[in-house]
Amino acid sequence: MKSSSTRAKAWSGAVVEPVRWAERVGPRTLSATSMRGAPRKFQSSMPSYRPTPLVELADLAAELNVATVLVKQESSRLGLPAFKILGASWAVNCALSQRSGIDGPATSLNQLRERCGPTTLVTATDGNHGRAVGRMAALLGLSARIYVPAGTAEHTVEKIASEGAEVVQTNLMYDDVVRAAASSTAGRPDDLLIQDTAWQDYEQIPSWIVDGYGTLFAEIDEQLGERTIHLVVVPTGVGSLLQAALQHYRDPAVQPQPAVLAVEPITAACVAASLAAGRPVSVNTSAPTIMAGLNCGTVSTIAWPAIRDGLDAGVAVTDNQTRAAMRRLNELGIPAGPSAAASLAGVRLALGDSRHRAALAISEESALVLISTEGAV
Numbered sequence: 001m002k003s004s005s006t007r008a009k010a011w012s013g014a015v016v017e018p019v020r021w022a023e024r025v026g027p028r029t030l031s032a033t034s035m036r037g038a039p040r041k042f043q044s045s046m047p048s049y050r051p052t053p054l055v056e057l058a059d060l061a062a063e064l065n066v067a068t069v070l071v072k073q074e075s076s077r078l079g080l081p082a083f084k085i086l087g088a089s090w091a092v093n094c095a096l097s098q099r100s101g102i103d104g105p106a107t108s109l110n111q112l113r114e115r116c117g118p119t120t121l122v123t124a125t126d127g128n129h130g131r132a133v134g135r136m137a138a139l140l141g142l143s144a145r146i147y148v149p150a151g152t153a154e155h156t157v158e159k160i161a162s163e164g165a166e167v168v169q170t171n172l173m174y175d176d177v178v179r180a181a182a183s184s185t186a187g188r189p190d191d192l193l194i195q196d197t198a199w200q201d202y203e204q205i206p207s208w209i210v211d212g213y214g215t216l217f218a219e220i221d222e223q224l225g226e227r228t229i230h231l232v233v234v235p236t237g238v239g240s241l242l243q244a245a246l247q248h249y250r251d252p253a254v255q256p257q258p259a260v261l262a263v264e265p266i267t268a269a270c271v272a273a274s275l276a277a278g279r280p281v282s283v284n285t286s287a288p289t290i291m292a293g294l295n296c297g298t299v300s301t302i303a304w305p306a307i308r309d310g311l312d313a314g315v316a317v318t319d320n321q322t323r324a325a326m327r328r329l330n331e332l333g334i335p336a337g338p339s340a341a342a343s344l345a346g347v348r349l350a351l352g353d354s355r356h357r358a359a360l361a362i363s364e365e366s367a368l369v370l371i372s373t374e375g376a377v
Contacts, residue, residue, distance in 0.1 A: 016273050016277070016281045016282070016283060017273075017283065017284075019269060019272050019273050019276045019316065020266065020269070020272070020315065020316045021272065021313065021314070021315050021316070021350075021353075021356060022272040022273070022275040022276035022313065022314050023275070023312060023313040023314075023356075023359050024275065024308075024311055024312055024313065025278075028250065028257075028310050028312075029309045029310075030246060030250040030305075030306055030309035030310030031250060031251075031252055032246065032247040032250045032251060032306065032310070033247070033251050033253075034211070034214040034217070034218075034244065034248045034251060035211040035214055036214065036218055038105065038107075039086070039089075039090040039211055039212045039214060039215055040215045040218060041107060042089065042090060042093055042105065042106065042107060042108065042109070042112075043078065043086060043089055043090070043212070043215055045107070045108035045109045045110070046078055046089060046109050046139070047078070047079060047139075048078055048079045049078055051219040051222070051223065052072065052073055052074050052075075052077055052083075052216075052219065053072075053073045054070050054071070054072050054073070054219075054220060054223040054224070054369075055070065055071045055073055055333075055334060056068065056069070056070050057069050057070070057071060057332050057334075059332060060328075060332065060344070061368075063348075064347065064348065064351050064368070065351070065364055066351070066362060066363075066364060066365075066366045066367070066368055067364065067365050067366060067367055068227075068366075068367035068368065069367075069368050069370065070224075070229070070367070070368065070369045070370070071329070071334055071369075071370045071372050072216065072219075072220055072369060072370070072371050072372060073334055073335075073336075073372050074216070074340070074371070074372055074373050074374060075334075075335045075336070075340075075372070075374065075375030075376070076375065078135075079135070080128070080131060080132060080135060081128070081337075081374055081375035082127075082128035082131075082132070082293075082373060082374040082375065083128075083213065083216055083241070083371075083373050083374070084128040084129045084131070084132040084196070085132035085135060085136070086212045086213050086215050086216060087129075087132075087196060087208075087209035087210065087211075087212040087213045087240065088129065088132035088133050088135075088194060088196075088209065088212070089132070089136055089212060090105075090208055090209070090211055090212030091194055091205050091206075091208035091209045091212060092112075092121065092133070092136045092140070092194055093105045093106050093112050094205075094208040095192055095194065095205055095208065096112060096115055096116055096119065096140075096192070097112070097115055099117070099119070099192065100115040100116075100117065102115060109139060109140075112140065113140055113141070116140050116141070116142060118142075118190050119142050119143070119190055119191075119192050120137075120142065120143040120144065120145055120188075120190055120191050120192065121133050121134075121136065121137045121142055121143070121144045121145075121192055121194050122144070122145045122146075122147075122181055122184060122185055122191050122192065122193050122194065123144075123146055123147070123181055123193065123194050123195055123196075124146075124147040124148070124149075124174070124177040124178040124180065124181035124182075124195065125146055125147070125148060125160070126148065126149060126152065126156075126174055126292045126293055126295060127148075127152070127153075127156045127159075127160070127292055127293055128293055128373075128374060129196050130146040130147075130148065130160050130165070130167075131146075131159055131160045131163055131165075133146065133194050134146060134160050134163030134164065134165035135163050136194075137163070137164065137165060138163050138164045138165075143165075143166070144163070144164070144165035144166065145165065145166045145168060145181075145184070145191075146160050146165045146166065146167050146168065147168045147170060147177050147180055147181040147184070148167060148168070148169055148170065148177065149170060149172055149173055149174045149176075149177045149295075150170060150171045150172060150173065151288060152169065152292070153292075156292075157169065168180075168184075173285055173286060173297070174285060174295055174296055174297065175282075175285070175296070175297050175298055178195060178197060181193065181195065182195065182202070193205070194209075196209045196238065196240050197238040197239075197240065197296070197298075197300040198301045198302040198303070199300075199301055200301065203301065203302050206240060206300060206302055207302055209240055210240050210243050210244045210247065210302070210303075211244075213240065213241050213244035214244050214247065214248055216241075216244070216371070217244065217245060217248040217249070218248070220369060227367065228256060228367065229258045229367045229368065229369050230256075230258050230259065230361065230362060230366040230367055230368065231258055231259045231260075231261060231347070231362055231366060231367075231368045231369070232249060232258050232259070232260050232261070232368075232369045232371070233260075233261045233263060233343040233344075233346060233347045233368065233369070233370045233371060234260060234261070234262055234263065234343065234371050235263050235264075235291075235293075235294055235339050235340065235342040235343050235346075235371060235373050236262040236264050236271050236294060236314070237264075237268075237293060237294045237295070237296040237339075238270075238296045238298065238299060238300040238303065239262075239271055239299050239300045239303030239304070239307055240300055240303060241371070241373070242260070242262050242271065242303060242306075242307065242311070243300070243302065243303040243306045243307070245260055245371075246260060246306040246307065246310040246311060247306060249310075250306070250310045259312040259313075259360045259361060259362075260310070260311055260312055261312060261313050261314070261315060261346060261347065261350060261360060262307075262311060262313070262314040262315070262346075263314075263315055263316075263317060263342045263343055263345065263346030263347075264294055264314065264315075264316050264317070264342070265289040265291045265294050265295060265316065265317065265318075265319070265322075265342070266316040266317060266318050267283075267285060267287040267288075267289045267295070268283060268285045268291075268294060268295045268296055268297060269283060269314065269316035270282060270283045270296060270297050270298055270299050271299055271307060271311075271314045272314035272315065272316050274299050274304065274307065274308075275307065275308070275311065275313075275314050278308075280298070280299050280301070280304045282297050282298040283297050284297065285297040289319055289338075290319045290322060290323070290338040291319070291322060291338045291339045291342055292338070292339065293337075293338075293339035293373070293374065294339050294342060312359070312360060313350065313356065313359060313360060315346045315349055315350050315356070317342055317345040317346050317349060319338075321345040321348070321349065322338050322341050322342050322345045323338075323341075324345070325341040325343075325344035325345035325348065326338055326340075326341035328344065329341055329344055329372065330376065334372055335375045335376040336372045336374070336375070336376060337374040337376055337377035338377065339373055339374050340371075340372040340373045340374045340375070341372070343370040343371055343372060343373075344370055347368065347370060
């Protein structure tokens with residue numbers, strides 16, 4: 001694992017400034033299949049599993065001049081206030097099963113408990129992923145060590161610690177915290193890194209995390225029934241949830257295929273910058289943002305091919321735009337934190353520009369799905 005600046009040079013030769021809007025040039029070429037069934041079967045064995053709501057908001061549809069707006073509300077997922085445990089649970093299952101020498105992941109939480117030897121789960125986080133890893137450790141009777149970046153809110157640290165995890169506070173930016181967490185496992189055979197971004201020689205566990213996120217989109221399919229959607233809006237950090245969305249919606253079995261829009265903070269828009277450059281690049285994330293869960297400077301290596309070949313556009317939003325979106329969602333009964341509200345902020349910005357609206361092929365008859373990734377903070 002490299003530092004953020006070194007990783008940027010490995011990708012593109014320089015750290016670049018973020019861009020506000022970028023769209024794919026040419027037709028989509030991604031043809032992908034997402035893992036369906038196995039992750040959800042395991043997740044359904046966990047306490048409190050149920051599909052999260054898909055809520056229709058007619059007021060937002062009128063405001064955005066479209067036919068339908070639906071919000072996938074991830075404010076209560078497996079007992080936690082964010083979607084992240086979908087990925088952490090499946091990756092921990094696959095990694096511990098592999099470590100135990102058993103061919104194939106466990107089909108239930110109880111079965112996985114039987115496979116666990118002494119293990120400490122390790123990760124870097126800006127909040128929700130670390131808490132999810134801590135929760136998995138608690139459910140399995142394991143230890144957890146969670147590294148957090150500079151400026152992490154005290155209540156976030158307290159929530160992670162409440163899962164029984166050791167929290168290591170640092171003075172580093174997110175990309176460098178990932179490096180520190182990865183480096184900390186060297187020479188400690190009982191440590192297991194469960195990181196939700198990929199780099200060279202660390203791609204299997206992040207790919208399992210992406211597979212776990214697929215449950216969210218499978219639920220949307222069921223909840224939609226026969227209805228067609230035209231745009232899916234995804235708050236984006238390193239791109240793992242975005243990759244899961246693209247794997248799902250670029251499956252040839254999904255017809256018609258909706259456009260997918262990534263939304264990032266203007267201070268950390270590495271996906272938009274990479275899409276504009278046509279190659280992975282890093283952005284400087286030293287400026288603070290209220291969208292802590294999206295404050296990532298480098299795209300995951302395994303997410304980039306899907307982004308390059310299957311993403312329609314990326315848009316970057318300011319903290320003020322996100323604050324306004326967060327207030328509006330909460331007024332409409334959707335408990336949404338800043339990272340979740342980015343989806344509304346981004347689609348407002350995109351559809352408010354006739355050129356961007358046309359690029360996404362959105363009309364007054366369109367139906368949109370906004371992914372609201374976390375509860376109110």
